[in-house]
Amino acid sequence: MSEAKTTSEQATVKGPLLLVGCGKMGGALLSGWLEGGTPAEQVHLVEPNIESVAGFIGQGARHHRSVADLPGDLVPQVVLLAVKPQMMEQALADLPSWPAESTVHLSIAAGKPLAWFEQRLGAAAAVVRAMPNTPAAIGRGMSVLVAAPRVDAAQRALCTSLMEAVGEVDWVEDEALIDVVTALSGGGPAYVFLLAEVLAAAGVKAGLPEQLAERLARVTVAGSGELLHRSPEAAAVLRRNVTSPAGTTQEALEVLMAEGGLQALFDEALAAATRRSRELAQ
Incomplete structure (x- = not known):
């Protein structure tokens, strides 16, 4: 397997963090970020079910019922896409367009390759695809990531840092290997x-x-x-x-x-x- 490990020692979220979808995996990630010191007020949370995220809102996370409700001047450093695969099309359709140098899109949706996101976000978008697994719920997950060409070293390190909030992280350079990762650690x-x-x-x-x-x-x-x-x-x-x-x-x-x-x-x-x-x- 061709791998490229990235250190995240100096990777921190310096700008807003947008989490689209807060189910079990999204919630586990957000809990890890907050426990790791990410300021809650730095997090913009898109989730229609307000009851499921009341605790995060109480800590200071900024809640929006839909992507369409996001502030017009918001430029997130990271967009974490944690909606179900069948809901991803609509989520991206309503998502504003941000330049790759300012925003990296990190998807944890199974079955959605980098090319799929590039077709909808544009070939110049910075997109990272991650395959985590369910032990992330107790901070013992394993995530493997792959990046589109426009993702720079700092963005890779930032994505590593975010996924390390729920367990261990590694990278592959060949996206085809994500299917094997899905079979082995995902399942x-x-x-x-x-x-x-x-x-x-x-x-x-x-x-x-x-x-x-x-x-x-x-x-x-x-x-x-x-x-x-x-x-x-x-x-x-x-x-x-x-x-x-x-x-x-x-x-x-x-x-x-x-x-x-x-x-x-x-x-x-x-x-x-x-x-x-x-x-x-x-």
Whole structure:
């Protein structure tokens, strides 16, 4: 994978920040920004459901029911587009036109490539596309970003800083890789939750009470994830640390790691998800 990591140590929001859409992901990002020291009064928030953003308004964020209600003299440093993909067309149709040197547009909408935004915002627009995942809700997300040619280094660093408010960040230079990122980390939490489900179901089939099996699976998956997060060791090393030669775990791994086992299933699953992501982008 061709990657370009960007440091955000000196990246700060110096001008207004416009957040269009404040659902679960938009709200998680805004919470992270405010906790990180972004002044609430610097944030312009577009969200028709005022009840869902009352807390942010109470902190000083400036609320607008629609893009059409934005102040005419507003020139945001960043426009974070967090509306659902099917609502993006209308959001952009009402959005004022700002020069690329003053405003970067950062989209977290799945299935909307850079070319789609350039067709609507103009080829000269500074556009960054990000693919976050749901652990962003607890500050443990993973986001991968890709930038249009007009995005400069300072704008890249600023986008990195904003997405780091909810977890870790990396960049790719080839936009086609975002489809693979979508398949792996975008959908990854669902695969982990499925693992907890199937572990519990297998435990019940083996004779455990359902409540105990679900608890064992849940705590085991959560604890193992935290161990992986904190440990400098690779996942393969941690796996081997749990596995005694000729022991019970080894017996189970012989099944899971057999030809046609877990690796083959995930290869097939990610290929299917990547293919679907590319279809949705058409």
